[in-house]
Amino acid sequence: MNQTNRTNLMNRMRKHHLFWPLAVLGALLLFNLIYSPDFFSVKMRGGHLYGNVIDILNFGAPLILVAIGMTLVIATKGIDLSVGSIVAIAGAMACLTISKGGDQNSLGLVLIAVGLALALSVVLGLWNGLLVSGAGIQPIIATLILMVAGRGIAQLITDGQIITLSSPKYEFIGAGSLATLPFSIFVVVAVFAIAALVTRKTALGMFIESVGCNPEASRLAGIRSKYIVIAVYMFCGLCAGIAGLLLSSNISSADGNNAGLWYELDAILAVVIGGTSLNGGRFYLTGTLVGALIIQTLSTTIYTVGIPPEVTLVVKAFVVLAVCLIQSEAFRKALAYRWKTRRYPGEKEVARHV
Amino acid sequence: MTNDRTPMLQMKGIRKSFPGVRALKGVDFRLFPGEVHALMGENGAGKSTLIKALTGVYSVDEGTVHLDGSPIRIHSPQESQAAGISTVYQEVNLCPNLTVAENIFIGREPRKLGRIRWKEMNRAASALLADRMQLHIDVTRNLESYSVAVQQLVAIARALSISAKVLILDEPTSSLDRNEVQQLFAIMRKLKNEGLAILFVTHFLDQVYEISDRITILRNGEFVGEYMAAELPRIELVSRMIGKELHAFEEKARASSDRKAASDAPWIEAAGLGRKGAIEPFDLSISEGEVVGLAGLLGSGRTEVARLLFGADKADEGKLTFAAGGDGLRSPRHAISRGIAFCSENRKTEGIIDELTVRENIVLALQASRGWFRTISRKKQDEIADEYIKALNINPPNPEHLVKNLSGGNQQKVILARWLLTQPKLLILDEPTRGIDIGAKADIQKLVLSLSEQGMSVLFISSELEEVLRVCERIAVLRDRRIVKEIAGEDMNSHNVMQAIAGG
Amino acid sequence: MFDRKLLPIWVTIGLFALMFAAGSFRYTGFFSMQVVLNLLIDNAFLILTAVGMTFVIVSGGIDLSVGSVIAFTTMVSATLIQQEGWPPAVVIPLVLAIGTVFGWTMGAIIHYFKIQPFIVTLAGMFLARGLCYVINIDTITIDNAFYTKVAQTKVGLPGGSFVSINVLIALLVVAIAIYLAHYTRFGRNVYAIGGNEQSALLMGLPVGRTKIGVYALSGFCSALSGVVYTFYMLSGYGLHAVGTELDAIAGVVIGGTLLTGGVGYIAGTVFGVLIQGVIQTIISFEGTLSSWWTKIVIGLLLFLFIVLQRMLGARRSSAKT
Amino acid sequence: GNNNNNGGNASPSPSAEVKASESASPSASPAAADKQVVLGFAQVGAESGWRSANTKSIQESAAAAGFDLKFSDAQQKQENQIKAIRSYIQQKVDVIAFSPVVESGWDTVLKEAKDAGIPVILTDRAVDSKDTTLYKTFIGSDFVEEGRKAGQWVLDQYKDTQDDINIVELQGTTGSAPANDRKAGFADVIKANPKLKVIASQTGEFTRAKGKEVMQAFLKANKDIDVLYAHNDDMALGAIQAIEAAGLVPGKDIIIISVDAVKDGMTAASEGKINFIVECNPLLGPQLMEAVNDVLAGKEIPQRVVTKEGTFTSEQAKEALPSRQY
Numbered sequence A: 001m002n003q004t005n006r007t008n009l010m011n012r013m014r015k016h017h018l019f020w021p022l023a024v025l026g027a028l029l030l031f032n033l034i035y036s037p038d039f040f041s042v043k044m045r046g047g048h049l050y051g052n053v054i055d056i057l058n059f060g061a062p063l064i065l066v067a068i069g070m071t072l073v074i075a076t077k078g079i080d081l082s083v084g085s086i087v088a089i090a091g092a093m094a095c096l097t098i099s100k101g102g103d104q105n106s107l108g109l110v111l112i113a114v115g116l117a118l119a120l121s122v123v124l125g126l127w128n129g130l131l132v133s134g135a136g137i138q139p140i141i142a143t144l145i146l147m148v149a150g151r152g153i154a155q156l157i158t159d160g161q162i163i164t165l166s167s168p169k170y171e172f173i174g175a176g177s178l179a180t181l182p183f184s185i186f187v188v189v190a191v192f193a194i195a196a197l198v199t200r201k202t203a204l205g206m207f208i209e210s211v212g213c214n215p216e217a218s219r220l221a222g223i224r225s226k227y228i229v230i231a232v233y234m235f236c237g238l239c240a241g242i243a244g245l246l247l248s249s250n251i252s253s254a255d256g257n258n259a260g261l262w263y264e265l266d267a268i269l270a271v272v273i274g275g276t277s278l279n280g281g282r283f284y285l286t287g288t289l290v291g292a293l294i295i296q297t298l299s300t301t302i303y304t305v306g307i308p309p310e311v312t313l314v315v316k317a318f319v320v321l322a323v324c325l326i327q328s329e330a331f332r333k334a335l336a337y338r339w340k341t342r343r344y345p346g347e348k349e350v351a352r353h354v
Numbered sequence B: 001m002t003n004d005r006t007p008m009l010q011m012k013g014i015r016k017s018f019p020g021v022r023a024l025k026g027v028d029f030r031l032f033p034g035e036v037h038a039l040m041g042e043n044g045a046g047k048s049t050l051i052k053a054l055t056g057v058y059s060v061d062e063g064t065v066h067l068d069g070s071p072i073r074i075h076s077p078q079e080s081q082a083a084g085i086s087t088v089y090q091e092v093n094l095c096p097n098l099t100v101a102e103n104i105f106i107g108r109e110p111r112k113l114g115r116i117r118w119k120e121m122n123r124a125a126s127a128l129l130a131d132r133m134q135l136h137i138d139v140t141r142n143l144e145s146y147s148v149a150v151q152q153l154v155a156i157a158r159a160l161s162i163s164a165k166v167l168i169l170d171e172p173t174s175s176l177d178r179n180e181v182q183q184l185f186a187i188m189r190k191l192k193n194e195g196l197a198i199l200f201v202t203h204f205l206d207q208v209y210e211i212s213d214r215i216t217i218l219r220n221g222e223f224v225g226e227y228m229a230a231e232l233p234r235i236e237l238v239s240r241m242i243g244k245e246l247h248a249f250e251e252k253a254r255a256s257s258d259r260k261a262a263s264d265a266p267w268i269e270a271a272g273l274g275r276k277g278a279i280e281p282f283d284l285s286i287s288e289g290e291v292v293g294l295a296g297l298l299g300s301g302r303t304e305v306a307r308l309l310f311g312a313d314k315a316d317e318g319k320l321t322f323a324a325g326g327d328g329l330r331s332p333r334h335a336i337s338r339g340i341a342f343c344s345e346n347r348k349t350e351g352i353i354d355e356l357t358v359r360e361n362i363v364l365a366l367q368a369s370r371g372w373f374r375t376i377s378r379k380k381q382d383e384i385a386d387e388y389i390k391a392l393n394i395n396p397p398n399p400e401h402l403v404k405n406l407s408g409g410n411q412q413k414v415i416l417a418r419w420l421l422t423q424p425k426l427l428i429l430d431e432p433t434r435g436i437d438i439g440a441k442a443d444i445q446k447l448v449l450s451l452s453e454q455g456m457s458v459l460f461i462s463s464e465l466e467e468v469l470r471v472c473e474r475i476a477v478l479r480d481r482r483i484v485k486e487i488a489g490e491d492m493n494s495h496n497v498m499q500a501i502a503g504g
Numbered sequence C: 001m002f003d004r005k006l007l008p009i010w011v012t013i014g015l016f017a018l019m020f021a022a023g024s025f026r027y028t029g030f031f032s033m034q035v036v037l038n039l040l041i042d043n044a045f046l047i048l049t050a051v052g053m054t055f056v057i058v059s060g061g062i063d064l065s066v067g068s069v070i071a072f073t074t075m076v077s078a079t080l081i082q083q084e085g086w087p088p089a090v091v092i093p094l095v096l097a098i099g100t101v102f103g104w105t106m107g108a109i110i111h112y113f114k115i116q117p118f119i120v121t122l123a124g125m126f127l128a129r130g131l132c133y134v135i136n137i138d139t140i141t142i143d144n145a146f147y148t149k150v151a152q153t154k155v156g157l158p159g160g161s162f163v164s165i166n167v168l169i170a171l172l173v174v175a176i177a178i179y180l181a182h183y184t185r186f187g188r189n190v191y192a193i194g195g196n197e198q199s200a201l202l203m204g205l206p207v208g209r210t211k212i213g214v215y216a217l218s219g220f221c222s223a224l225s226g227v228v229y230t231f232y233m234l235s236g237y238g239l240h241a242v243g244t245e246l247d248a249i250a251g252v253v254i255g256g257t258l259l260t261g262g263v264g265y266i267a268g269t270v271f272g273v274l275i276q277g278v279i280q281t282i283i284s285f286e287g288t289l290s291s292w293w294t295k296i297v298i299g300l301l302l303f304l305f306i307v308l309q310r311m312l313g314a315r316r317s318s319a320k321t
Numbered sequence D: 001g002n003n004n005n006n007g008g009n010a011s012p013s014p015s016a017e018v019k020a021s022e023s024a025s026p027s028a029s030p031a032a033a034d035k036q037v038v039l040g041f042a043q044v045g046a047e048s049g050w051r052s053a054n055t056k057s058i059q060e061s062a063a064a065a066g067f068d069l070k071f072s073d074a075q076q077k078q079e080n081q082i083k084a085i086r087s088y089i090q091q092k093v094d095v096i097a098f099s100p101v102v103e104s105g106w107d108t109v110l111k112e113a114k115d116a117g118i119p120v121i122l123t124d125r126a127v128d129s130k131d132t133t134l135y136k137t138f139i140g141s142d143f144v145e146e147g148r149k150a151g152q153w154v155l156d157q158y159k160d161t162q163d164d165i166n167i168v169e170l171q172g173t174t175g176s177a178p179a180n181d182r183k184a185g186f187a188d189v190i191k192a193n194p195k196l197k198v199i200a201s202q203t204g205e206f207t208r209a210k211g212k213e214v215m216q217a218f219l220k221a222n223k224d225i226d227v228l229y230a231h232n233d234d235m236a237l238g239a240i241q242a243i244e245a246a247g248l249v250p251g252k253d254i255i256i257i258s259v260d261a262v263k264d265g266m267t268a269a270s271e272g273k274i275n276f277i278v279e280c281n282p283l284l285g286p287q288l289m290e291a292v293n294d295v296l297a298g299k300e301i302p303q304r305v306v307t308k309e310g311t312f313t314s315e316q317a318k319e320a321l322p323s324r325q326y
């Protein structure tokens, strides 16, 4: 009786969409632990916690943010390639505003800078949304425009130079700590909580999934698909903007060309690892979170273990492949039953909905 | 006796489970050459699953299949086609982005040295559709530009053009009108006489008795029995299907005395409403509590009328006015806010949201009209879902089931539930009984009547003339994308309507 | 008769001509045959990749590995020829085979294990580029006689203009690809799968074989593009062709192919690539833009083009009954 | 001192006349004689502050020299640079100059330029062409030499050391020429002293953010780091933040060496946070314009012009900082 209960629980757990991503994350951390036993050691240093795990959270914060926005965009069957550029623009805008001010450390100035940068990010998201939803341009190409031009805009703002700040208040956003933890973690938690609440506690999440799954049927059911798509792109812009602030304040400088370079790929990767399909529909915010953490843990592992840069990419390739193979029901079955059912392609994998 | 011959196809003890559902629990099935064999059962009984298990779309958990006396194991539709089984699946399964001709011939294109001969293919496709289906359409246009009915005909044409030993037709007639069905039957008879074994699924009892020689009944994934059609009375068939004794199953028609003249002031009134290339300007008004039917041949423009009245397409001329004041419709959303609901004929692309659950699909329209912020609480959603699952007998009765995993008929019920939930003033039903089993069909018709008694107006579109006659108080007849006649009261009989349709 | 389905392609070609005309009016020396031919010379490799990518996208997938496969091909070619002294007659078929097998493997993983193409080809992208660095972190210059000969041969055309051998290879491949897409079963199956994979399966089409084939084809095209790139650069280098996957995807999509699959034309892709080329040419003729304005103007021109294309091509969707 | 009026210098020279009529305008009208010299410059991109300073220097000195500068940005792609050079040939500019993204792969297009009679000048990075007639001269720094200078300083600092000296290295973008060469030059010199050990080496992609991230990980994985060698200032600046966050003092607890000597780097050096900077001068503009004039005037110029580059210790940085232009 008890036995069956336990296997039932195991089965249910394994069916959960987070099971495999979490398993992978666990495996990565375990590997680190074996490799260097004090990987998890967290020390108190100068009033804040200090350790690898904290680093992973801190450096992973911008990626998580971008990936949260990306998740919603992908759920509407879209994609946003411009996030990297928005990251750069937001950072550049904030740093420019502050550097132009007299007293770089005045709270008012920092707040204005942050407000300006975020407003600009939302406007850029709106632009994407209008192109996709209003003009009906394919998302990948609509956002490609801003991806290309956006980097130019960022460099235009910084005049091609790196703007360096000396503003402890601004630095606090990305490098400061609150209650011994990096402040960026609180930002991520707040954004994640808002996103999760708004999508899961209101009907917005259902509308997004519905629009992503079947736009025409959604329109006929009375959903304002256009507004939803626009709102989602705006949110994605906002997330990228916040990430840009974190990144630039972490290093107290704005680098128009390099900030957020290739972030779009990492963010999409995180979303996909988290179990959301690029075909739109069901989305999993927690999955995305885990996906982003896997990516960041992987980088940290690579640095810690001392893998030479020449082979870094090869390692990354194999980890990515392993992650998705493990998540693939078909692959696990193939391992288990030596491919008994491989030739019934009509059988789509069981929905991983919970 | 056919029984002495070896069956063309024999399935024994077929079992198939999906996560959470046991769809087939040991089904036996035989199909002889030169016969039409009807597979009967309620929605969700497992008919389509049996067919898919046979053609290699699904793997079977248990059971054997013999084709022509020898055991076979089919792993994919491709193999089944190669083995001589040609299939029309329940949902139209063609590629909307390819031309009609390609959809018929893809995989078997006429070639010369590996080069596809388009001209020859188009000619062959045109000829095939014209000769066999009396369908004269431009085969070089993409399939998506045609209505579901045409798509269905194309799918059938494709299956027929594959010379095979076994032909499987899963509800091929659900969106066809009487003429088309007769044409199809003529072809089926011819093929049967040529020795083909035909498996036929439908929910129309008349059609079953008209065409089939033998009947196999499934109930709840279980094999009930195999009968000669001539030896099984209708009432018997129905009670075996639903597993209950049944007396007067034939639905009560609306007594002609019930029909009130449409004298009330119209609730909605279209004047000269039209859209270029889709429907000529028409006048139509519907009063509160009135059930108006649209009759016409395929492509006569019934769907277009419905879409204009729902704001799904924008009218480019004419006026739409409401008794409650205001005119015109900007969007479906606007229409819903005015109390209109539209149940599309095309449930796969315009109806269900297939990745969502039954519960979510049901509450979707209501939630949309309330906006994203005023949520329906989860508890309330569960209650609603349970209520409608029970009321419409949706099977399996699990609100958390993904809609895409429901059987076709049950998906249709889910969409119906979605619209009933919004408590509309005008309910537009475009082929609402498509793919619905006989019991449920009667339920739906009764439902329409009781709704109208409660004051709901209904616009009822169906390819089954009897059904239209049964539930409607007034019928607008369409021909060639134009409303040609309105028939009401005493004149409403099948003869008059047919005459109007034919243009007499 | 004017085929309505080809309208988007004509719109694309028309806008290409328009952009070219605008450039000719604005800049002296722009309006010449050689400028057009240079577009082909400089984009031959991109056209090749984009052709392979078109098949993948039409089938409803995506291939991010193409740029890395190009780099890998240049690297393997350069190493084998320059450091091992192998003859080109062996090396070229070998790298083509490697590319094909690489694509085939990705396709097989995508199909059999039902993993999203994006993620599999992303892993492929990391792997191929990573392998370049493993082979050699430096750039290797090729001075093999055959390669330099091919690289520097100018095929003269009437009027004193010329093209390179690469252009001929690219045009030949384009012709074959058009044939493949429209006149063979494989090609039509690709469109069917892109239109609706489930339906294609139920219609009894060889879905698995076709899908894997598409990725193998893309791998082959990328490898061929790598060979062409090797002729073009006469070197092997791990940082070659960074970001080419995006250029290729952009070219394909600008050329009118739907990223959701099922709709697209090879000819459109060629012009999609050339339009990006014209934009760049206009910018280098302008010659006064700073680095960042260059990017902004590229974005603006792209935007302008896409909006025009959309406006002119939109009639087609409303013309649909 | 090359702010003299070059416009007058270029055209009177007879050989320049010949060149101009070959390449530019076939109808050598009198007006063509004092036609502005057109210089086509194909820049790599704007990937760093260094590069932007380089671009600015070229633009400003071209304007000062009275040249019509055709500038194009290749966004770090060699094929884009080749396209730009082709378009310059098409536009029949007088001189083409460019900073090659990589050393290899230029022969074909340079031959086309040569056939069209347009002289080519390289800046910043060389090309490895066997045929040295393809270009007139190469003005720029030597990355290997920069690495050597950095290594030499470390070698000198620790010549009497008894303990092992643990060095960590922040490399530039994997595979890029400056990263490869700076690494090679450095390694080549420090191998003279077996006590000097590079215990970790990872790419920081030439950026501050990555520099900080990688350094954080280094600090946790390796207990005692003595020296940090960063391939550019930006990574060093990022790493300094990581070191400070770890509660260590940059420049004291960990000795820091970097390359470039951009303004922010020099500032950090003057504060003692960077101990040694090897200069890599981006201000190639004046030298380039001089070379253009010489080439057009038909003067013999050396195949290789090495830019004058120094090194700075903290003290020297403090002195030099006020007078730095970039």
Ligand SMILES: Nc1ncnc2c1ncn2[C@@H]1O[C@H](COP(=O)(O)OP(=O)(O)OP(=O)(O)O)[C@@H](O)[C@H]1O
Pocket: B018, B019, B021, B022, B023, B041, B042, B043, B044, B045, B046, B047, B048, B049, B050, B090, B395, B396, B404, B405, B406, B407, B408, B409, B410, B435, B437
């Ligand atoms: N892919 C699937 N995953 C899970 N359950 C499924 C799947 N396909 C079918 N089912 C379930 O199997 C049962 C049988 O469905 P099937 O489609 O065979 O019914 P049917 O007899 O064809 O009904 P209808 O007349 O409505 O078409 C249903 O309960 C259905 O929900």
Ligand SMILES: Nc1ncnc2c1ncn2[C@@H]1O[C@H](COP(=O)(O)OP(=O)(O)OP(=O)(O)O)[C@@H](O)[C@H]1O
Pocket: B135, B136, B137, B145, B146, B147, B148, B149, B150, B175, B296, B297, B298, B299, B300, B301, B302, B303, B304, B345, B463, C321
């Ligand atoms: N028999 C036919 N011959 C040619 N074209 C047809 C035919 N039937 C339908 N079509 C095409 O199908 C398209 C849609 O038809 P429409 O939706 O108006 O049909 P309908 O009256 O709603 O019929 P139903 O609902 O029974 O399919 C039209 O574009 C029409 O060209």
Ligand SMILES: [Mg+2]
Pocket: B047, B048, B049, B090, B407, B408, B409
């Ligand atoms: Mg069915």
Ligand SMILES: [Mg+2]
Pocket: B147, B302, B303, B304, B345, B430
């Ligand atoms: Mg219809």
